[in-house]
Amino acid sequence: MSVELLKDWLLASKKTVVLTGAGMSTESGIPDFRSASGLWRGVDPRTVASVEALEGNYELFRSFYQQRIEALEQCVPHKGYEILAAWQKRGIISFIATQNVDRFHEAAGAVNVQELHGNITTIRCRDCNRPRELAAFLAGDVCLDCGGKLRPNVVLFGEMLPNEAWQKSLQAIEQADLVLVIGTSLEVYPVNQLPAMTQGKLVYINLETANERGFDLVLQGRAGEILAQVDSLL
Numbered sequence: 412m413s414v415e416l417l418k419d420w421l422l423a424s425k426k427t428v429v430l431t432g433a434g435m436s437t438e439s440g441i442p443d444f445r446s447a448s449g450l451w452r453g454v455d456p457r458t459v460a461s462v463e464a465l466e467g468n469y470e471l472f473r474s475f476y477q478q479r480i481e482a483l484e485q486c487v488p489h490k491g492y493e494i495l496a497a498w499q500k501r502g503i504i505s506f507i508a509t510q511n512v513d514r515f516h517e518a519a520g521a522v523n524v525q526e527l528h529g530n531i532t533t534i535r536c537r538d539c540n541r542p543r544e545l546a547a548f549l550a551g552d553v554c555l556d557c558g559g560k561l562r563p564n565v566v567l568f569g570e571m572l573p574n575e576a577w578q579k580s581l582q583a584i585e586q587a588d589l590v591l592v593i594g595t596s597l598e599v600y601p602v603n604q605l606p607a608m609t610q611g612k613l614v615y616i617n618l619e620t621a622n623e624r625g626f627d628l629v630l631q632g633r634a635g636e637i638l639a640q641v642d643s644l645l
């Protein structure tokens with residue numbers, strides 16, 4: 412049974428790295444991007460989640476992120492997030508990197524989580540880069556110091572990833588002997604290059620398994636349910 416095998420690999424592994432995507436948050440009520448009910452089914456990401464949108468279509472950009480931030484305020488991390496945080500505390504996993512911008516790993520108690528695509532709950536001024544209040548962004552205010560437009564600290568399409576998070580995640584995956592890739596379509600570059608960088612075993616936990624090539628073990632299903640099954644064996 413593959414959850415049994417994953418339990419054995421987790422207990423035998425000295426350095427286990429977890430890489431998560433939007434599929435890790437759908438059981439908390441947050442839509443993902445590319446599955447049937449995903450965010451990009453209704454809107455072209457380039458018109459709202461890109462540098463072009465920030466520069467050239469600010470009101471659409473701001474209302475897109477305002478809606479996501481307000482929706483996020485109604486949601487909480489599900490059991491799967493609590494299990495990963497508990498495994499980190501018990502030393503079963505040693506590193507968590509995420510593409511998610513909801514900070515649910517930290518909200519569930521995980522620490523040192525590397526946010527490869529930033530987050531949508533902290534804000535800065537687009538022009539002077541000073542940190543600004545979330546409430547000011549939601550109210551549509553401009554920067555108090557320079558009058559510039561406000562934006563979330565999310566990595567937009569066309570932007571570089573935060574260098575420290577990228578380097579730490581790349582190094583952790585290169586050194587891992589087990590990598591769990593959970594709830595991601597692996598469509599977005601450069602994060603989709605990370606799994607192949609490991610010499611260790613690769614495990615894919617995902618509802619859809621279109622991009623499963625190169626994985627040593629594939630568990631198709633809901634992340635929260637699969638993590639709970641494995642947790643019950645540990």
Ligand code: BV8
Nearest residue numbers: 432433434443444445510569594595596600618619633634
């Ligand atoms: C960069 C905004 C260098 C933030 C995001 C042409 C070809 C190839 C690449 C490119 C190209 N043109 C441009 C690029 C580069 C571009 C890119 O990769 N585009 C792709 C989409 C074609 N990448 C970039 O721009 C990156 N920067 O390359 O910089 C550079 C810079 C400047 C100049 C030159 C070079 C920046 C990446 C952007 C990151 N920001 N969005 C936001 O609003 O969130 S990416 C967006 O997709 C999200 O942020 C998310 O983090 C990311 C990844 O999505 P997933 O997490 O995988 O989610 P998805 O819905 O796709 O999949 C979820 C999966 O979960 C599904 O398979 C589903 O079945 C499964 N699932 C669902 N529920 C469950 C589940 N599984 C288990 N359990 C469940 N319950």
